[in-house]
Amino acid sequence: MTTTENARKPSLPIVENFTRRAAVKGGFATLGAAAFVAAVSPLRQAAEDKSAAEFMQQHYTELSPQQKADVIARLEAEAKENYGADVTIADDRPIPGTKFVYAINLSVCNGNGKCVEACHKENNHDRDTNQSYIRVLEMPKGTMDMEKGNTTYTGAVPQDDKFYLPVQCQQCDEPPCVDVCPVKATWKEEDGIVVVDYNWCIGCRYCEAACPYHARRFNWKKPEVPADEVNPDQSYLSNRIRPVGVVEKCTYCLHRTRRGKLPACLEACPTGARVFGNILDKDSNIRWILENKRVYILKEELGTKPAFFYYFD
Amino acid sequence: MSSITTTPQPNEPNGKQSHITSYPKFIGRSLWLATEGSFAFYAWMTMLTALFLVGANAWANQVAGGMIATNMTDQVSWGLYIANFTFMVGLAAGGVMMVIPAYLYHDRKMHDVVIIGELLAIAAIVMCLMFVVADLGRPDRFWHMLPIVGKFNWPISMLTWDVIVLNGYLLLNLHICGYLLYMRFLGRKPNPTWYIPFVMLSIVWAISIHTVTAFLYCGLGGRPFWNTALLAPRFLASAFVSGPAFIIVSMVLIKRLTGVGGLDQPIATLTKIIRVTILINLLMVASELFTEFYTGGSHVSAAKYLFFGLHGKTALVPWTWTAIGLNVTAALLFLWPGLLRLRWRPLLVTACLMAFVGAWIEKGMGLIIPGFVPSTLHEIVEYVPSQLEWKVTVGIWAFGLMVFTVALKTALPTLKHPAEH
Numbered sequence: 001m002t003t004t005e006n007a008r009k010p011s012l013p014i015v016e017n018f019t020r021r022a023a024v025k026g027g028f029a030t031l032g033a034a035a036f037v038a039a040v041s042p043l044r045q046a047a048e049d050k051s052a053a054e055f056m057q058q059h060y061t062e063l064s065p066q067q068k069a070d071v072i073a074r075l076e077a078e079a080k081e082n083y084g085a086d087v088t089i090a091d092d093r094p095i096p097g098t099k100f101v102y103a104i105n106l107s108v109c110n111g112n113g114k115c116v117e118a119c120h121k122e123n124n125h126d127r128d129t130n131q132s133y134i135r136v137l138e139m140p141k142g143t144m145d146m147e148k149g150n151t152t153y154t155g156a157v158p159q160d161d162k163f164y165l166p167v168q169c170q171q172c173d174e175p176p177c178v179d180v181c182p183v184k185a186t187w188k189e190e191d192g193i194v195v196v197d198y199n200w201c202i203g204c205r206y207c208e209a210a211c212p213y214h215a216r217r218f219n220w221k222k223p224e225v226p227a228d229e230v231n232p233d234q235s236y237l238s239n240r241i242r243p244v245g246v247v248e249k250c251t252y253c254l255h256r257t258r259r260g261k262l263p264a265c266l267e268a269c270p271t272g273a274r275v276f277g278n279i280l281d282k283d284s285n286i287r288w289i290l291e292n293k294r295v296y297i298l299k300e301e302l303g304t305k306p307a308f309f310y311y312f313d
Numbered sequence: 314m315s316s317i318t319t320t321p322q323p324n325e326p327n328g329k330q331s332h333i334t335s336y337p338k339f340i341g342r343s344l345w346l347a348t349e350g351s352f353a354f355y356a357w358m359t360m361l362t363a364l365f366l367v368g369a370n371a372w373a374n375q376v377a378g379g380m381i382a383t384n385m386t387d388q389v390s391w392g393l394y395i396a397n398f399t400f401m402v403g404l405a406a407g408g409v410m411m412v413i414p415a416y417l418y419h420d421r422k423m424h425d426v427v428i429i430g431e432l433l434a435i436a437a438i439v440m441c442l443m444f445v446v447a448d449l450g451r452p453d454r455f456w457h458m459l460p461i462v463g464k465f466n467w468p469i470s471m472l473t474w475d476v477i478v479l480n481g482y483l484l485l486n487l488h489i490c491g492y493l494l495y496m497r498f499l500g501r502k503p504n505p506t507w508y509i510p511f512v513m514l515s516i517v518w519a520i521s522i523h524t525v526t527a528f529l530y531c532g533l534g535g536r537p538f539w540n541t542a543l544l545a546p547r548f549l550a551s552a553f554v555s556g557p558a559f560i561i562v563s564m565v566l567i568k569r570l571t572g573v574g575g576l577d578q579p580i581a582t583l584t585k586i587i588r589v590t591i592l593i594n595l596l597m598v599a600s601e602l603f604t605e606f607y608t609g610g611s612h613v614s615a616a617k618y619l620f621f622g623l624h625g626k627t628a629l630v631p632w633t634w635t636a637i638g639l640n641v642t643a644a645l646l647f648l649w650p651g652l653l654r655l656r657w658r659p660l661l662v663t664a665c666l667m668a669f670v671g672a673w674i675e676k677g678m679g680l681i682i683p684g685f686v687p688s689t690l691h692e693i694v695e696y697v698p699s700q701l702e703w704k705v706t707v708g709i710w711a712f713g714l715m716v717f718t719v720a721l722k723t724a725l726p727t728l729k730h731p732a733e734h
Contacts, residue, residue: 025348032362039370042377047453055453059464135690146691147611167690176535182472183457184464200464202457203380203450206472208390212535214690217387218450221379244379245450302534 059184060197060236071199072236079241085230092235092258094191100252100307101192101279102263103289104166107313109273111136111157111164118268119168122253123239124231126223133250134265135214137165168265169194169215169250170298170306177207177216177249186247192307193252195237201246208247212299213306216249252276279307339498347722353570358718361711368708371701372447380450382701388694389685391448393702396677397709398444400555402526403548403676405437405482407556409519410586411579416512422578425731428493429567430560431486432720434519438483440713447705471529478522485515490720497727523548530684538615539684543601548676550594555672557583557590558665565662567721573728581653584661591644591668598640598675618693619683628695629686632678639671 053074057063063071072089079087116132125131137149141161149165158164175194178186185201188194208216222244234240235255242248253263257276266274277286289295293311350358375382385392411430415423446452457463458476467473489511496503527545534540561583564576605616617623622630646664651657687693698706 035362035366036369039366040373042370042373046373046377050453059457137690145611147614147687149691151690151692176533179469180472180533182466182470182476184466185457200454200457201451202454204445204448204472205390205450206470206529208387209684210533210535212689214387214688214692218390219379220383220385221381243451247450299535304534 054199057199059200061187068236075236075240079230083225083230083241084227085225085232087230087232087234087240089234089236089240090255092237092254094189094193095258096190097280098191098278099280100171100257101277101286101290101309102171102252102307103275103286103295103309103311105273105275105313106163106165106310108271109136109164109166110271111138111153111162112270113157114268114270115166115265115274118264119250121229122231122256122264124223124225124234124241126219126221127226127229128224129220131217133215133217134166134168137167138162139165165310167213167215167298168308169252170213170304170308171250171252173305173307174303176210176212176302176304180206180210182206186249191254191258193254194249195251195254196246196248197237198240198242198246198248203245203247205247212302212304216247218247219244335499336495339495342498343494343723344719346726347719350722358715361715361718364711365708365715368705368711371704371708375447375701375705376452382699384696384699384702386694386696388688388692389682389696391681391685392696393677393698393706394444394448396681397706398441398448399526399548399681400673400676401437401441401444401713402479402523403552403672404556404559405434405441406519406523406549407552407554408434408437408560409516410553410557410583411560412512412516412519414582414586416509417516420579420582422575423582425575426564426573426579426728428490428724428727429563429721430556431490431515432724433556433560433563433717434486435483435490435720436713436717438479438486439716440709441479442483443709443712444706447709471525471532474525475522475529478518478525482515482518482522485511485518489515490724494724494727520549523552530680535689536684537612539680541601543597547594547597547601550590550597551672551676553590554587554594554668555676557587558669558672561587561665562662562669563717563721565658567728571725571729573725575731577655580661584647584653587665587668588647591640591647594672595640595644614687614691615683618686619679623687624693626686626693626695628697629678629682632674636671636674636679639667640675643668643671 051074053070057071058067060068068091072091075089076087079085079089113136116134116136119125119134120130120132123133135151137146137151138153138157138159139146139149139162141163146165171188171192171194173188173192175188178188178194182204183200183202186194186196186207203218205218208218219242223241225241230241231239233255235258238251238253238255253261253265257263263274263276266276275286275289277284279287279290281287289311290309293313295309295311297306297309383392408430411423411427414420415427446455449455458465458473460467465473467477489508492508493503524545527548530536530539531541531544561580564580567573568576602616605613614623618626619629619633621627643664646652646660646667652661652664682696686695
């Protein structure tokens with residue numbers, strides 16, 4: 001191969017034998033492109049599981065009633081196809097004049113973990129990873145330092161020298177998880193519940209990093225739930241089976257509580273340690289407790305203003 | 314485009330039209346040139362392509378099967394990808410350490426080679442964006458992050474700020490490099506109005522990309538290990554070590570492989586910069602450790618885990634002490650005045666590599682992981698990257714090096730015959 005003399009003086013050298021070189025380079029480029037297509041071929045399979053309608057779906061708050069109905073019909077069909085379960089997905093909206101708060105009586109909670117289990121079943125969590133929105137810490141008496149707690153305790157409960165601290169989403173009034181979300185996939189509703197649009201979340205897990213209460217969970221894989229164990233009473237913003245690759249969280253069981261029922265964890269609690277209600281209702285039990293008991297919140301110094309309270313008798 | 318008065322192609326009717334035809338020609342010629350080279354060059358590019366394909370395949374499998382294939386958990390929800398992302402932002406910002414002497418202090422020698430730093434910034438930002446995409450659970454929903462078509466949580470989310478500053482920095486550097494090389498291609502003198510303001514802006518912008526990236530972490534009150542005002546300055550200090558270190562090694566290689574001259578003085582300037590920044594970085598690390606360990610309390614547990622292990626869990630301890638060993642040794646080498654002598658070049662390269670790897674560990678595994686250990690409920694869940702994560706990471710690094718190599722090849726004629734401007 002010869003190089004040209006610098007007579008024509010363009011600053012970049014010109015290579016002769018253009019066509020032969022071009023052919024060789026083109027050949028290698030084609031080879032590279034083919035290898036690339038082969039390398040990323042698993043993507044094709046991933047794409048087959050997702051419809052164009054899902055890809056194009058707008059944010060929950062921007063869907064028209066008709067679009068919402070279409071989306072829900074599609075999600076119900078997908079549940080049938082993927083899980084073999086007949087489910088109903090409702091679009092439960094906040095009840096005006098309602099602000100939900102939760103309280104736990106630490107004098108009574110004995111760490112039996114029934115709430116954890118009930119949450120797991122109610123919210124159609126992945127059976128394989130045994131996921132739940134609730135974590136219970138076994139704490140030595142005489143400290144509030146979580147450092148000294150243990151989330152993986154086993155054996156008989158309650159232990160004499162221990163107390164039990166269940167932690168779940170605190171539905172903060174200043175939620176750091178909502179602030180950090182780059183796409184507004186998570187927000188706080190009027191009744192105080194922080195929700196996630198599972199069809200808008202991009203799975204960056206920044207909210208998971210921001211949450212001081214370990215309240216958020218990521219779907220590291222496609223959830224597995226046997227057809228006969230699927231809870232068919234679902235809502236778009238709460239316990240419908242989540243897609244892979246998105247973040248989810250406790251919604252105070254809004255598919256129950258917005259229909260006048262109590263959260264699953266509360267119903268499952270055998271000790272009566274859990275109290276739930278509308279703080280705006282002057283006659284409610286929860287209001288009486290917050291006014292008359294020694295109440296405190298977790299990590300108050302962070303300024304997250306939880307709507308989740310702990311109290312002692 | 315009215316500033317162009319001398320037109321080398323007389324057959325073009327006016328300046329505007331000539332750009333429409335000659336800019337694509339410039340791009341095509343550059344790409345053609347970038348694929349010309351010796352056997353060693355082709356071997357190097359083939360190796361990088363192979364590594365990139367391995368990474369692409371691993372990533373495709375991750376998307377198909379879910380991120381369960383990584384070793385991340387709900388407790389440690391960010392891992393190797395975000396660790397590398399953080400480090401790469403630093404590398405991109407560090408490139409500016411060539412721009413400052415060149416344009417603020419009118420260092421002539423630096424002027425001729427400043428484009429190396431800018432090209433590094435381009436390659437590093439491309440890698441940053443790839444690491445972020447690799448970390449997304451739903452990369453198919455990437456468009457949700459775009460302003461207007463998606464839902465952009467600006468100005469509240471720091472991540473949206475990061476999207477803006479990183480892409481802005483990429484565009485700035487693409488413009489500066491593209492313009493300078495294009496003018497060179499046309500055989501014209503670059504018009505300062507078209508690039509000097511952008512160069513000045515890129516100095517401020519380089520600081521901003523690393524500051525915003527630090528704010529991503531230090532703005533989280535629930536993560537005491539990150540929640541320190543010193544994080545952004547620390548990020549910058551270590552960026553101004555790793556960036557120049559990488560460029561010094563690149564320049565030593567360029568000098569050896571291509572015969573580009575005039576690199577010794579820029580190498581000396583960058584070495585002098587590292588002498589200062591590496592000490593500032595160590596000082597800041599020491600300050601943080603002092604407040605952590607002298608005060609004690611619950612805030613110290615992440616630092617304890619990092620340096621000594623906590624409750625018998627010690628996965629990060631070897632990483633940490635390796636980083637400290639590398640950083641301190643590199644600092645001592647840089648302090649030795651003889652390091653700049655030509656016969657000690659291999660030692661200089663060694664010192665640079667040590668500082669580079671030290672910063673990589675410090676900004677990556679040493680910063681991201683201890684933010685999650687212990688978790689916010691003080692569970693200690695350890696994290697060691699999975700094989701798939703390593704493959705994806707290596708693939709992205711290979712791609713970044715490919716971009717950098719191709720970009721440098723394009724700039725070689727300019728580097729060989731620097732124009733006087």
